[in-house]
Amino acid sequence: MRKILHADCDCFYAAVEMRDDPSLSDIPLAIGGRAAQRGVVATCNYPARRFGIHSAMSMAQAVRLCPHLHILPPDFDRYRRVSAQIQTIFHELTPLVEPLSLDEAYLDVSDIERFHGSATWMARWLKRRIYEQVGIIISIGVAPNKFLAKIASDWDKPDGLFVISPDQTDHFIANLPIDKLHGVGPATTEKLHNMEIRTCSDLQRQPLAHLLEHFGKFGARLHELSRGIDERPVKLERERKSISVETTFDRDLKSLEECRTALAPLLVKLDERIERNGRPALQKLFVKIRFDDFSLTTFEIAGTSAEAAYFLPLLEQAWQRSARPVRLLGAGVRLTPPEAGRQISLFD
Ligand SMILES: [Mg+2]
CATH class of the missing domain: 3.40.1170.60 (MutS, DNA mismatch repair protein, domain I)
Known part of the structure; x- marks a missing residue:
């Protein structure tokens, strides 16, 4: 049985400003x-x-x-510095840390022997240590897997510590609304609601074949999640090289004009994701298209700003390569390697 923590600072940027x-x-x-x-x-x-x-x-x-x-x-420079201090404290507890953004991370503490192996005590220690040393309040969820740990950290925010032990999982999940499940966004929620599925116990009653029929591969995932099953490992910190978003459409986009319209909300999402990563320095911008014949094309240019206006010409160039109906649209940025950034700051 694994022990996973999801740690998430409360209103992080505002918390740093209020601390200072x-x-x-x-x-x-x-x-x-x-x-x-x-x-x-x-x-x-x-x-x-x-x-x-x-x-x-x-x-x-x-x-x-x-x-x-x-x-x-x-003030992203300051937020990044505070984030690095918090990450250091995570690593005092376990080397298995997967940062999700400046103020959020998963920690796998399954094999940690300190605190008699109690994940609850580890979470208490982290909260206290981060508050004493960095002055930031963090909420922590403790659970047997990632998706439950993430729900738990949000459960009694602010200054939360919520534990879902393995023997409580079934009970906890039964009444959980389906929109709390990892990967279930507004569109899937609506679809499930139309099928009279509102909670995980509603979802548990659906045969797997039925879910596969309505949701494709994601149906299998829904089947697992509704039973509290999530085997995703905590992935070690690795250098992030790009940030991107993409959507596969329910029906193919027929024209360049439709693609332009569909790109706008993607770019809003991309910007949010760049922001959550502390607005790192950008090197390149790209647009990715999968056409209805499954061919894939990516068009990229050098660029340091992810403003929407820069992506439109990329979309046009990429689309013109085949000029066919579009199944999938993606947009992203490639990041400047951190060593380059550090060298620049040495000369500031
Ligand atoms: Mg947060």
């Missing part, structure tokens, strides 16, 4: 782009959440909800 300037702690605070520049809330503190503000909301709307909202631009 305690006068911000009790006032509504949002980190993100200015309303006038069509900015978006990256993170906000709990006083701001009481006004209904949440991340990914437009800053203009946030200011309408709370006119005295205090807005700060993100």
Whole structure:
């Protein structure tokens, strides 16, 4: 039986700002782009959440909800430094750390003998040590696998520690709404709701063949997840070389115009992902297309900014290579190797 922790800082960017300037702690605070520049809330503190503000909301709307909202631009250099300190503390406990973003990681502590092997005590120790040494509050979920650990870390945020032990798994999962399952987004949720499937126990009653028929390969995954099964290993930290997003469409896109329309929401998602990784330095931008004949093409150019306008010509060039209906569209960025970044900062 594995023991997995999912650790996730509470409103990380805002937490760093409040740590460094305690006068911000009790006032509504949002980190993100200015309303006038069509900015978006990256993170906000709990006083701001009481006004209904949440991340990914437009800053203009946030200011309408709370006119005295205090807005700060993100300071990714500082967030990256704090993140590195937290990662160091994770590694004091176990070498098996898989970072997901600046403030989030999975830890496999199955073979750790400290604290008599109690994952709950390890989680308590991590929370205390990170608070004492870095001044940041982190929520931790403890479970036998990744997907349950991630749900657990969110379960009693802020300052949470929630444990799903192996013998509690069945009970915990029975009433879990299906949109909490890993990989189930709004479209799948709607489809499941239309089939009168709302909780994992509803899902458990569906025969595997039925799920395969409606959801393809993902049906098998739903079958497993609804039983609390998730065998994904905690993958060791490795240098991230690119960040990308892609979608396979329910029906093929017939024209370049349809592709342009479909690219826009992908780019929003890509930008969110770049942001969660602390806006690393970019080297190249690319667009990927799979046509209806399954041929795949990628078009890339050098670029340091992931603004939407730069991707449109890439889409056109890639599409013109076959000019056929499109099954899959992807967009991404390749990152500058960190050594290059460090060398530059030496000369700053
Ligand atoms: Mg977080």
